[in-house]
Amino acid sequence: MLGGQSAVSGHLTVGDKVKVAGKSGVINDVEPDWIVAGFPAVNINEWRKNSVLVGKLPEMRKRIIALEKKIEELEDKKV
Secondary structure, rough: OOOOOOEEEEOOOOOOEEOOOOOEOOOOOOOOOOOOEOOOOEHHHHHHHHHHHHHHHHHHHHHHHHHHHHHHHHHHHHO
16 A cells, blocks of 8 residues: 555555555565565664654754763863
């Protein structure tokens, strides 16, 4: 089953009973019974995890910058 505005590119093998979420792009073979989403389309469980992480990126970026600053300060103290 293909959701609205989804697409399959090229000569691929799409297994039986595959479900493709709307607005997804299938560019690789898909195993039977899988549910895929996104572009490139991935297993729905992986897509869900990635979707949550994308929302956390701004906070993660701030934390990384703060940690890099602390490391730099510690390195400066050693010298």
